[in-house]
Amino acid sequence: xxxxxxxxxxxxxxxxxxxxxxxxxxxxxxxxxxxxxxxxxxxxxxxxxxxxxxxxxxxxxxxxxxxxxxxxxxxxxxxxxxxxxxxxxxxxxxxxxxxxxxxxxxxxxxxxxxxxxxxxxxxxxxxxxxxxxxxxxxxxxxxxxxxxxxxxxxxxxxxxxxxxxxxxxxxxxxxxxxxxxxxxxxxxxxxxxxxxxxxxxxxxxxxxxxxxxxxxxxxxxxxxxxxxxxxxxxxxxxxxxxxxxxxxxxxxxxxxxxxxxxxxxxxxxxxxxxxxxxxxxxxxxxxxxxxxxxxxxxxxxxxxxxxxxxxxxxxxxxxxxxxxxxxxxxxxxxxxxxxxxxxxxxxxxxxxxxxxxxxx
Ligand SMILES: *Cc1c(COP(=O)(O)O)cnc(C)c1O
Numbered sequence: 001x002x003x004x005x006x007x008x009x010x011x012x013x014x015x016x017x018x019x020x021x022x023x024x025x026x027x028x029x030x031x032x033x034x035x036x037x038x039x040x041x042x043x044x045x046x047x048x049x050x051x052x053x054x055x056x057x058x059x060x061x062x063x064x065x066x067x068x069x070x071x072x073x074x075x076x077x078x079x080x081x082x083x084x085x086x087x088x089x090x091x092x093x094x095x096x097x098x099x100x101x102x103x104x105x106x107x108x109x110x111x112x113x114x115x116x117x118x119x120x121x122x123x124x125x126x127x128x129x130x131x132x133x134x135x136x137x138x139x140x141x142x143x144x145x146x147x148x149x150x151x152x153x154x155x156x157x158x159x160x161x162x163x164x165x166x167x168x169x170x171x172x173x174x175x176x177x178x179x180x181x182x183x184x185x186x187x188x189x190x191x192x193x194x195x196x197x198x199x200x201x202x203x204x205x206x207x208x209x210x211x212x213x214x215x216x217x218x219x220x221x222x223x224x225x226x227x228x229x230x231x232x233x234x235x236x237x238x239x240x241x242x243x244x245x246x247x248x249x250x251x252x253x254x255x256x257x258x259x260x261x262x263x264x265x266x267x268x269x270x271x272x273x274x275x276x277x278x279x280x281x282x283x284x285x286x287x288x289x290x291x292x293x294x295x296x297x298x299x300x301x302x303x304x305x306x307x308x309x310x311x312x313x314x315x316x317x318x319x320x321x322x323x324x325x326x327x328x329x330x331x332x333x334x335x336x337x338x339x340x341x342x343x344x345x346x347x348x349x350x351x352x353x354x355x356x357x358x359x360x
């Protein structure tokens with residue numbers, strides 16, 4: 001099966017084989033070596049110029065997102081959530097679950113957030129301590145203007161928390177230049193590892209501020225996770241050891257390919273797909289200038305249900321992805337993250353064309 005969903009993605013044989021490296025006790029020095037190598041590779045890939053550290057959490061992307069959000073707001077302060085999709089909404093729901101004092105700016109799912117309104121909101125409310133948003137809204141494949149929001153948080157000296165779970169490894173990002181303080185990622189999207197591990201990259205300057213925040217969770221405590229990994233070379237709770245093997249291998253592959261080359265490969269794949277979708281008269285949900293390198297949301301062809309399209313392609317070996325929320329019945333999504341060759345994509349297009357013609 002070729003997975004065209006935005007994670008978990010198709011992985012290489014090398015990554016899958018890494019799972020078989022053998023059983024290991026997570027309290028032995030061998031695990032500390034593995035942990036430290038994996039953390040170093042994350043930093044080499046996404047913060048090559050220093051100033052950042054990272055902590056890995058056993059759990060899907062949302063675990064690290066929740067750890068980042070629940071560990072980053074001081075008592076009595078507010079979080080500003082910028083929401084233009086299902087994942088912006090998820091940040092908002094996490095903030096609510098912790099009963100945070102929250103300001104939320106909601107935008108249409110097909111639009112970028114309004115920068116003037118964001119600056120206005122931040123500048124007028126000195127209680128806003130953390131500004132949180134999504135880098136690549138996986139709901140629609142929309143790329144948000146993180147650099148401009150980072151300029152605002154830098155200007156007003158606020159913490160910028162970014163969900164780049166579907167961005168890291170797939171989209172342009174420079175944590176230093178984009179002024180990102182806390183950045184969330186996962187193993188099984190553009191990094192091409194296996195599901196079960198996620199991570200947080202944190203600016204060194206943020207750490208003392210985070211230390212003064214009372215813990216709100218035992219497991220998802222960013223500082224406790226970081227300290228244990230940094231000082232003892234261990235994870236506080238049982239880590240998914242075998243998934244670590246695969247994650248370390250996937251990061252090795254990413255570094256060998258080069259982060260920029262990975263982006264270029266995805267960009268080339270998505271632009272090939274988009275040209276072909278146009279040829280097949282499929283209409284994209286978003287204008288070209290808002291599109292990421294890895295997801296294309298398309299309107300369902302007239303007189304075709306998602307179930308029919310999905311099932312027909314699945315029979316032919318391809319897994320596509322449904323729309324979410326308000327776009328549930330209207331769109332379908334094709335992601336080109338993961339170990340997918342141009343031959344696979346050509347075969348997808350051939351099969352898609354046949355399915356569309358059969359239903360005419
Ligand atoms: C995939 C994703 C998540 C996390 O999803 P999990 O299922 O918990 O891994 C969060 N944010 C974005 C933008 C995502 O694409």
